[in-house]
Amino acid sequence: MRKPCCEKEGTNKGAWSKQEDQKLIDYIKTHGEGCWRSLPKAAGLHRCGKSCRLRWINYLRPDIKRGNFEQDEEDLIIKLHALLGNRWSLIAGRLPGRTDNEVKNYWNSHIRKKLIKMGIDPNNHRLNQIIPRPNPQNDSVSPAATSSGSMSNINACTKTPLKSSDDQIDHRASEAASVLEDETSGPSSRDLNLDLTIAFPEPSLQVEEGMPKLIKGSNTTAREIETNLQHLPTLVLFR
DNA sequence: AAGTGGCACAACCGCCTCGTC
DNA sequence: TGACGAGGCGGTTGTGCCACT
Known part of the structure; x- marks a missing residue:
């Protein structure tokens, strides 16, 4: 049985609030990225470290280009x-x-x-x-x-x-x-x-x-x- | 106006890889 | 060299919004 990546109990799930985002941003601004497992506790977030990482990488990072793809x-x-x-x-x-x-x-x-x-x-x-094949042996081959x-x-x-x-x-x-x-x-x-x-x-x-x-x-x-x-x-x- | 189906996107889950001991 | 932990990745799900009926 694999150990869970983090404590499931006491951690928030689902959409992030503005306060949570701000806490994460503030923490990373001062301490930088890394050590995601210990980050939530240090940043005062009730989130799984993986969740923090994902939120930062996919949404909060300052260099993210948002909007439609060209x-x-x-x-x-x-x-x-x-x-x-x-x-x-x-x-x-x-x-x-x-x-x-x-x-x-x-x-x-x-x-x-x-x-x-x-x-x-x-x-x-x-x-x-479907390209028809002349070879009858291949007739059973599915499309x-x-x-x-x-x-x-x-x-x-x-x-x-x-x-x-x-x-x-x-x-x-x-x-x-x-x-x-x-x-x-x-x-x-x-x-x-x-x-x-x-x-x-x-x-x-x-x-x-x-x-x-x-x-x-x-x-x-x-x-x-x-x-x-x-x-x-x-x-x-x-x- | 209410119902519903589709879409977009954020977030989660579980597996994999890699570094360390 | 194998075990273990942390981070990374891809697949999938959940949810909110919008258009259409």
């Missing part, structure tokens, strides 16, 4: 999601002033639906259409297996845990790379609406400085992805 930001989220999957903190890290929670919420409430409406599977960024369910896709929502975050990123990067390659070349690409693919502006995918390694993706580490992403241009999707 088109550029939306494009970037889609692009990063194609590469990283549901790694919201990494995605948010590329969007100054945005939090992982905000990005996650925006994805789930806006972008996901938008992609679905456009016939794109938001999990793997592929067109969600899901031919589109959204394919294990060779990005499958951003996979529940299968991988050993380390680097491994995960390596895995995703290579999967993303295969998708990008699939969609921009090869015989199957004729079935895709290329206007909707996740594409990088010309001159090209492979030539882009910093990108080849990412695209090929075999030995890409998290840090390399971070570095490479700095060179990524804005998506042309939805333009």
